Amino acid sequence: MSSTCGTSEATTPSKEALPVITVNGVAISEKDLANELQYHPNENFNVVVQQAGQALVIRQLLIDEAKKQGIDTANDEEAMQKLVEQNISYDAPNDEICQRYFNSNKEKFMTMPLMEVDHILLAAAKDDIEGRDAASNNAKVIISQLQQETSNDEPSSFAALAKEYSACPSKESGGNLGQLSKGQTVPEFERQLMPLPTGLSDKAIESRYGFHVVNINRKIEGKQLDYDMVSDKVRGYLINSASHLAIQAYIQSLVEQATVEGVEIKFSDENIHI
Secondary structure: OOHHHOOOOOOOOOOOOOOOOEEOOEEOOHHHHHHHHHHOOOOOHHHHHHHHHHHHHHHHHHHHHHHHOOOOOOOHHHHHHHHHHHHOOOOOOOHHHHHHHHHHOHHHOEOOOEEEEEEEEEEOOOOOHHHHHHHHHHHHHHHHHHHHHHHOOOOOOHHHHHHHHOOOHHHHHOOEEEEEOOOOOOHHHHHHHOOOOOEEOOOOEEEOOEEEEEEEEEEEOOOEOOHHHHHHHHHHHHHHHHHHHHHHHHHHHHHHHOOEEOOOOOOOHHHOOO
């Protein structure tokens, strides 16, 4: 769905009691923790606190270690960066490794599919159960009408129905969303849209905004790219991956040597940021 039909929403956690988090006996201030929450949006407040607390613990461990190693810079960010640069190492991938990765992951190196899409949005709020049931039923009625027109070789009334029923501004152009590629719509809409063949979908697509009657006017499938065209991208990805693993291992070693209370440290690429 185009941005004119709505945008993704960031969830701001509600004000709840925050845990006391300490690193080697020194408490992270509640003010710092409260401020960090905004950078970890999630519907589950406990997850927000876990991610925010972990980020602050890792940051503090790196700053403390930089001081121990006598790294003197203008600010904490530079100190952490320099610490990591001086204490991690990894082997850069050679051509053979890059080629092997490409051969095993060719699906990651394709041009994006391109689709020309019309839709009719039957709007309903996420928490409006009755409204969503009504929107779903209305979508089924519209799809049935359009299918009947096709079977009778009648002109399609899609544009007229869009103008009458759609809650998206695209209704003024017959429901036309133009050409869509990956990343241009909300995830749940895109996930259901991309596999569809051309023509009218026999089922409505459900999204956070309601139910969408969808017609695919044209679809250009993604094409496989040759290795020579993406070799730099492959090498960059593998270098970045190796770097993240090395940083994670280094931070984990700092955690194992420290006493951390109030939050559990869980490692993943998403929570390692230097």
